[in-house]
Amino acid sequence: MNPESLTASAAINFGLAFIVLSLFSILKKQPSNASIFYARRLSKRQQVHFEQSFTLSRFLPSVAWIPRAFRVTEDEILDFGGLDALIVIRLFKFGIYFFGFCSLIGLVVLLPINFGDQDEQSIIYHSMDPFTISNISAGSNRLWVHFTCLWLISFYGLYLLYKEYDEISVKRVQLLRNLRHRPDQFNVLVRQVPFCNEHNAYGCSVDHFFSKYHPNSYCSYQMIHDGKNIEDLMHQAKSVARKIEGLRGRFTVKKCDKESLLLDVSQEDDVKIALFEEKLQEIVHKIRQLQNESMMKGKELPVAFVTFKSRHGAALVSQTQQHSHPLIWITEMAPEPRDVSWRSLEIPFRILPLCKIGAIVAASLLTIFFAVPVTAVQGIAKLEKLKKWFPPAMAMELM
Known part of the structure; x- marks a missing residue:
């Protein structure tokens, strides 16, 4: 790689980062995007203030939010963003620590080692190769420095992973202790409830079934209705x-x-x-x-939230098969109130696997169509080395 290519790559990365940060700064100022950027505040009935008037400042990027973002503590992130948001932030911090350490080792140790193992006559100032491992001759003792640095980086990465896992585990246990009395921990989401022909409703089936098979832990139920x-x-x-x-x-x-x-x-x-x-x-x-x-009974869906007297009873029902027929009385732990997607509850359970398969196929196609062009471009850029190590690549010159 030559310095011009490295400079161009750095400029592209910085340019893309600037564009993304600018778009984020502009979009979060728009009132129509409040449900995306301030979802948790809105779920807690907190007010979010916007400039209602059509002003130019709403469409200009700003950097005032960046210093405020660095001053936010982990406890604040855990409070208004939840544990998942904290894990994402810790993942970015892990990447910064790890790649920062790798960069430090590369600049302080490996770069002088690579650049020093050559004659002054062979220096090529228009190439970056003198700073890479390819500049070290075969059998040189300097390769042991590379080997030692690889071990050092590997152990540092393992240490960071252990530290992050330990701290996140502690925070997760603390969060579960603080949220011991959440109502969703006592509720189970039941799908594919059989229809009761005797009473022409789904609700009586739920009450009869759980009163019969879980009399000690069953408390009550709430049917889901089609409220379009x-x-x-x-x-x-x-x-x-x-x-x-x-x-x-x-x-x-x-x-x-x-x-x-x-x-x-x-x-x-x-x-x-x-x-x-x-x-x-x-x-x-x-x-x-x-x-x-009477009208609501006709709008019942084969889905219900069933409440139990203890978390143990709810967990036992949610993790066991309730009927010999695997496609009826399907149970799972109820989601948190703010995570309930009422529209998805209206989707028949038999269609959900098709939706998951469709999402997997779409993600696979996106990955394939992204990987093929990138592989082709990298292959063309390294064609000389490919012809040396992979002779069939010579056929590309005939195309």
Whole structure:
């Protein structure tokens, strides 16, 4: 590799890093992205302040968040991001420590060793080869320095892995102790509940099954309902409520010469507000009708959250097969309340494996289509060495 290629590679990496950081800084300022960048704050009902007005500063990158990010402690990350976020941060710190140590060893020890094992007449100033291991002659004692450095780097990497695993394990145990009374630890998610023909519902099947086979630990259950209609009506109600607030806030009575015109506008707005309020009452009435017990029973899904009296009972049910038929009464531990994906609960269980297979195939195709061009480019760049070590590569010259 020559210095120009190394400089170009460094410039590309720094340029991409600058673009990514700039996009992050701009996107996190947009109110529409609050659910992505401030999901945990919103789940805790905390307010997130944005610049509501359309200003230029919203679309300019800033670096003020970078010093604040370095001042955040691990306890704060654990509090507002959770254990998974802390593990990701520790993974980046592990990479910085490890590659920083490798760079230090390379610059302080290996680079002088490699550069010193040559004659002054053979120095080529337009190439980086004098700084690599290829500059050391065969059988040289300097190779033992490389061998020792490899062992040193390996042991340091193992030490970092052991240290990170030990500290994360301690934090995980502490987190579990602090969250001993979480309700999701007493709940089990049950899929593929059989339909009760006698009562024309799924709920009675859940109650009869767990009362019969788990009488000592079973407590209660909650069926999941198809709430698409209610969700659509809720969106309509929110939209109408926003329109009413907009009409009330837009019109302000001011003293001026055109009082008659203001009076006409006020009457028009009052009529619109009355119509919207009437529409809102109709939507609320429809929602209450859909929330009726008889209506909700017809919207039941074959999915339920079952509550147990102890964590042991919930864990026992979630980790054992409940029926001889493997595709009914499928149990798993209930997710945390903020992690529940209600839309995924509506997907039939038999389709979930197909979704997983589709995701694996998509990831495999992405990896293949990424690896093939990269391999081809690297192969062309190292064609001379390939022809030496792999003679069939000479056929590429004929193409």
